[in-house]
Amino acid sequence: MKKWAVIDIGSNTIRLVIYIETINHFYKEVENIKAVARLRKYLNEENVLSNEGVQKCLTILKGFKEIIDFNGINEVKCVATATIRQAVNKSDVLERVKGVLGFDIQILSEEEEAYLGFLAVVNTTAVKDGVTIDIGGGSTEITYYENKKLVQFHSFPFGVVSLKEKFMGGSRMTNDERMALQKMVLEAFESLPWLKNKQIPIVAIGGSARNIAQVHQHLKNYPLAGIHQYGMSPDDLHNILQMMESMEVTEIEKLEGLSKDRADIILPAIEVFDMLCKYVQATRFIFSKRGLREGILYKEKAGGKNPSDFILENSIDHLVRDYGIEEGHSDHVAWLAKQIYFELSNVFGNKTNEYSDRLIEQSARIYYIGQYVDSDVSSQHTFNLLAHQSIDGITHKERLILALIASYKNWALLKQYSTPFIEWFSKGELKDIRIAGSMVKLASALDSSKRMLVKKIKVQKRQDELVFQLSCVGNTFVEQYQAEKQIRHLEKSLKYKIILEFISDR
Incomplete structure (x- = not known):
């Protein structure tokens, strides 16, 4: 390669x-x-x-x-x-x-450095309007963008190393040093009136941001892996700042998630982040693992074209290819899942669950991706593979939902997988995930032979039954057998008897 x-x-x-x-x-x-x-x-x-x-x-x-x-x-x-x-x-x-x-x-010029960070963020996160900040050792780049279009940028000639040298003479920052740093940073921000009170998310790039995210995750025993698109409230960020302000560098070094080589420079970085949150009136403080180097990648290898609106879809494309999933089969299962979703939505006069057809479609494309590891326990491997790796374009909660749907085997396993995240979901949300997983499971069964024989799905409600009319070409004996085995999951989640009618269109 x-x-x-x-x-x-x-x-x-x-x-x-x-x-x-x-x-x-x-x-x-x-x-x-x-x-x-x-x-x-x-x-x-x-x-x-x-x-x-x-x-x-x-x-x-x-x-x-x-x-x-x-x-x-x-x-x-x-x-x-x-x-x-x-x-x-x-x-x-x-x-x-x-x-x-x-x-x-x-x-790199100041503008180029700021632009490359922005380019990485808009190509890998779902934040459409935001402020980016990248604190390096000697400079700090800030951008403001709307609808993923760069509006403003600025580069300040200070970074974590220079701030530490100037405002932190010992192993702790004194009150006078802190006040001097805050005064200097506030004056710097006030030179950018286009940032004030924007009330939008801040996306932080770089090593200091990454370390803060890792520390916060360890403090709260965060059950998911990865910091890309991990978010915290400005209050959470301020609490970490207050905690570290009272600590010696030797104590900061022992914090889980913090690189030892950043222990002496992390405090100035958090001060800047905290002040920016207040100046912007940020709604969320989000971390991006993708930064300058990924910006170079997009500019050099993707021609610097406008960011796609299909970041999640592109991420799933890469997973499909990386794990050797047959693309025709993957796309057809996704299409079947969407048809089931829309038909059931029409029958019931509203959405069958609160999750968009987009999440259901992309879950279906990688349903049981864990077969790549071991087909005997593919559900477990699917959940672990998807829940604990970065997937661009969706939040951590959406990534977890994707993993729960794509790994759905039965209600018992869904409850087992979701137990560490019990506070993330209401009972209604888990019910919706169960319905979505059951739909995707049926869609997969309807292409068991991977020949794309089911061409149309129509669902009708007859008293207390749902009739699925499946227009097919060819001999669908495999699909019929597997679908009849798996339909009970959707029946239990919807609480309706389901009749499958395979209609051959030879």
């Missing part, structure tokens, strides 16, 4: 990410290697990057080059952000890197 590498030379860390190009021309991350450099510390008051700093950068890049050469990668995108951008001797730095290692470094 063709491989492609991105090197991101940041002010705090330098990172190498390796992607492989899949058969559908999608690039999948296979390696992600980080080295803490703290280059911002080597930039003096005259903005000269010291020889020690340059040498540290070269040492890390040399190690990355060995990995790149080992993997036989010919295409490498190497970018640098705030520290190199601010260095007055940046030309010399670029020449040394080029001469020693052969890497051509592109220094």
